[in-house]
Amino acid sequence: MSTETIDIASLVTEMAHQARAASLTLANVPREQKNKAILRLAELIEENVPALQAENAKDLEAGEANGLTPAMLNRLKLNEKRISGMVEGARQVAALPDPVGESLETYQHPQDFSIEKVRVPIGVIGIIYESRPNVTVDCAILCLKSGNASILRGGKEAFYTNTALAALVSQALEEAGLPPKAVQFIPTTDRAALNTLLKLNEQIQCIIPRGGEGLIRFVSENSTIPVIKHYDGICTVFVDKEADTAMAESIVVNAKTQYPSVCNAAENLLIHRDVLDFHLPQIARGLAAKDVLIKADSEAAAALEAAGIDCEPATEEDWGTEYLDLVISVKVVADADEAMAFINKYGSSHSDAIITSNPETAESFLNGVDSSTVYWNVSTRFTDGFEFGLGAEIGISTDRLHARGPMGLRELCSYKYKVVGNGQIKG
Amino acid sequence: MSTETIDIASLVTEMAHQARAASLTLANVPREQKNKAILRLAELIEENVPALQAENAKDLEAGEANGLTPAMLNRLKLNEKRISGMVEGARQVAALPDPVGESLETYQHPQDFSIEKVRVPIGVIGIIYESRPNVTVDCAILCLKSGNASILRGGKEAFYTNTALAALVSQALEEAGLPPKAVQFIPTTDRAALNTLLKLNEQIQCIIPRGGEGLIRFVSENSTIPVIKHYDGICTVFVDKEADTAMAESIVVNAKTQYPSVCNAAENLLIHRDVLDFHLPQIARGLAAKDVLIKADSEAAAALEAAGIDCEPATEEDWGTEYLDLVISVKVVADADEAMAFINKYGSSHSDAIITSNPETAESFLNGVDSSTVYWNVSTRFTDGFEFGLGAEIGISTDRLHARGPMGLRELCSYKYKVVGNGQIKG
CATH class of the missing domain: 3.40.605.10 (Aldehyde Dehydrogenase; Chain A, domain 1)
Structure with a gap:
């Protein structure tokens, strides 16, 4: 020394x-x-x-x-x-x-x-x-x-x-x-x-x-x-088969674009296979209108292509990437269980949302997603001490102990x- | 490997x-x-x-x-x-x-x-x-x-x-x-x-x-x-100048001898200088009756000698030692402030007690001692999940975060x- x-x-x-x-x-x-x-x-x-x-x-x-x-x-x-x-x-x-x-x-x-x-x-x-x-x-x-x-x-x-x-x-x-x-x-x-x-x-x-x-x-x-x-915050929004299209678009666009460089902004979008063609084009047009680059798995890419919307291919690495930028990864899932498994595997246990009108699916998601904040029909952007009524915050803990x-x-x-x-x- | x-x-x-x-x-x-x-x-x-x-x-x-x-x-x-x-x-x-x-x-x-x-x-x-x-x-x-x-x-x-x-x-x-x-x-x-x-x-x-x-x-x-x-638990009992002698003896003896090998047993006894000759002989006789070896600082040793009670000299090392045995260190202090400073320096922030009839002194001690449990006129031996109404415990945390x-x-x-x-x- x-x-x-x-x-x-x-x-x-x-x-x-x-x-x-x-x-x-x-x-x-x-x-x-x-x-x-x-x-x-x-x-x-x-x-x-x-x-x-x-x-x-x-x-x-x-x-x-x-x-x-x-x-x-x-x-x-x-x-x-x-x-x-x-x-x-x-x-x-x-x-x-x-x-x-x-x-x-x-x-x-x-x-x-x-x-x-x-x-x-x-x-x-x-x-x-x-x-x-x-x-x-x-x-x-x-x-x-x-x-x-x-x-x-x-x-x-x-x-x-x-x-x-x-x-x-x-x-x-x-x-x-x-x-x-x-x-x-x-x-x-x-x-x-x-x-x-x-x-x-x-x-x-x-x-x-x-x-x-x-x-x-x-x-x-x-x-x-x-x-x-x-x-970091690797946050996901899951659009269930029983989602309202306008609400899904509004929440996904807000979660991604309202302030992309913060930890509670969305990085992944999961979409239920049954409503892929019905929901994804409208949500994607909303994102494109805000200059968001879409990285899609092959199934989502096909749906986007059919609707004439540009995207790039997503890789395994994308699911665990915090872009902090106007980029979102899109993946098709079979149901809420697959969505939860995805989030528990690739997410950072920060803030994740489900868009659905089905209370049972929502309850299962709120319980099954192992994140500090889980949202039902609300944008992930609210994870913040002021918004939660705590006053000023020193940060957002991604640990499970103490805070x-x-x-x-x-x-x-x-x-x-x-x-x-x-x-x-x-x- | x-x-x-x-x-x-x-x-x-x-x-x-x-x-x-x-x-x-x-x-x-x-x-x-x-x-x-x-x-x-x-x-x-x-x-x-x-x-x-x-x-x-x-x-x-x-x-x-x-x-x-x-x-x-x-x-x-x-x-x-x-x-x-x-x-x-x-x-x-x-x-x-x-x-x-x-x-x-x-x-x-x-x-x-x-x-x-x-x-x-x-x-x-x-x-x-x-x-x-x-x-x-x-x-x-x-x-x-x-x-x-x-x-x-x-x-x-x-x-x-x-x-x-x-x-x-x-x-x-x-x-x-x-x-x-x-x-x-x-x-x-x-x-x-x-x-x-x-x-x-x-x-x-x-x-x-x-x-x-x-x-x-x-x-x-x-x-x-x-x-x-x-x-570990390096726990201290402080006998203030306004303590009841019988209560002081009873609590010190209980805290030291009721189960000496556990973490909430007392290891140090502090005694207010003004009541040294008045309290210490009776407390020490109570401890001696239970075969406790007393290690005393020079001032306490003199008081014990005058009363015809055996002891050994305590060293700096004793103040921070968890004996888990029938041994106690005794030190004379000028007042509650010195007692608190001693506990915050040598203790392990576990369980510490004051014996006093003065509510102001007690309040100052309860606030000023930086330990997980601070007792006023109660034995340190109660620090335990069952005694605190929590049911079974997995242990006693000496950390400050979470538990x-x-x-x-x-x-x-x-x-x-x-x-x-x-x-x-x-x-």
Whole structure:
């Protein structure tokens, strides 16, 4: 190990110890104080727009020099809209109810003492993310509101912007009288920092990676701390034989095209063999009108060709591909059972929909599809913390443990048992 | 890799695929069918006592030949009491409410469709445990009742007994018309099986290690599947200055001596400096009467010496040691804040108690101690699924995510969202 690597390891270890100490304080501070820090951060961002944009310009310049794609540069850019989004997001989170301290259940033991299950913060959360700098503020605020200390590790592309935002977070904490180490930003993007961080399971209780598959895989393979993964969304819409054509078209087009680059957009369309010629041409024309490229299996391709609609052949690989683009794969299935088996095999257990007027088929699909959110006659695009009434979300978990689907403030909490008696002992 | 290693890897991979398929069926079978299998297993165990004990005798013989300690041989032994314990446990679990399908919350979206959060099984759970063969039956039953497929990997010491029990589980599943691969027992204790198992994160959703620290550490360092750890219990009782002496003595003696080899037994006693001479001699005499060895810091040692009570010096290492024996460490603290800091530093976030008549001090302790269960004037020995009204438990989680403290049937579940509408799309 080089001296620098050792220094980074010491730095990150020290940060984790400070975070653990801050988390013990933060777990019990009054909600007003947490809200004060969040609202002050919103003000500080508003007061520092030119300075933030100046730092952001450095990142953009470096990004251009390093050959980032226009899409990557766009994600990196802190424009007026994104700044006001951060500010508004902060004010919304301040207005949300505090999840900490909520009584979840009470049990009276036969020996006449009470056992109360109470919501508490998880402790210290490490968040590892990539280029979008607004994630720094969103994560800091959600962790703070839920009483968790956080250690943030952003991507190298947004380093100047993140550093400037992190300084404002520290200032807001200090002005609200909260431990300044309650939110810490790792001041290096050296991989050595990540290697150290992911092993500090005595100090850090949870790791949330947000970003591409490579990052998430690296984190989950190298962490000895529990990880909540936010993997990709390979979402499917199944049009059953008893579907309404207009509804099927409307939902498929919405699920595919309303915002194609997000995880709850549809990537696969399954269509019941009995209604292939009846439904597919209309749905395909709706998609084509939005410039969607259709990749079809041979049976669907024949139906499309007969209707004079262009398509490309789909391969096995397509069924498990997250396009995040105006592309959809189409496959013909014999029935709902085949549709469910397809989704459980190729999907990512994220969001899947059935279009049908048959309640029995729908019920079987809602139960049989092993995904965090299953839709009946509704677009997959609604999988989102705000839409589900959870408020702001830190992401959409594709894991089954702790949090599944949209992960809001309550999902950033654990619980503890408080037991109160007057001398009870076990006999 | 040797041919044998490759064969074991293929075998375990095939088992995981079969478990995944079985889990999709098991998630939606009627509760009567699951209960039927569990009750049939209870009968089968009763009908096969001599055969089970004959297999167990092989393990005991091998264990003696391999130099297992008397304590280890005792844990391994399937005596009448343990067999009737398994049978009774199975009948109790069959009688518990089914957690699967329970509606947890409903949200009506402004666009007039419903979002229902429903409890569902996790999927496939891998359980890795050591010598006690009754764990095979306990885990199989708890996973089955909660709709999860399970893959069980027991220790080599109990291999014959486990194999015989696993055969009865398979028979019970088959007779109840359930997928026979819903519970599978890995038929080898080769480490290669574990190395394969822990990487099959597409098929297995959760790993629960039960056993010594070495096993748990190996599992959590090598698994790419989320792990719920059941680590040790370093539990502390703090006697505040406003404690009732008789209550303090009674609780400390109970927490230390009622069952010293379990994780919720006390290992440390903290005593407020102001009441040291007043309380410690009586508590120490109570402990000495139960043959407890006292290891004391210098201040406590002086007080004990003045009262004519024997002790040994405690070292820094003692504060973080799980004795699981009739030994306790005693330390003097200045106040509740120092007690809390001690517990948060040296404890294992398991179960800790305060003895005080002051509600403010107690409230501060209940909030400030970062453990899954915090007691006020109650013995730590109550941390247990049955005592908490959860029914049977698969263990006591020392993690903060998903399950914290006693882990029963509900904690063996995840949830999903079912969304029902009539054509809603996102605008």
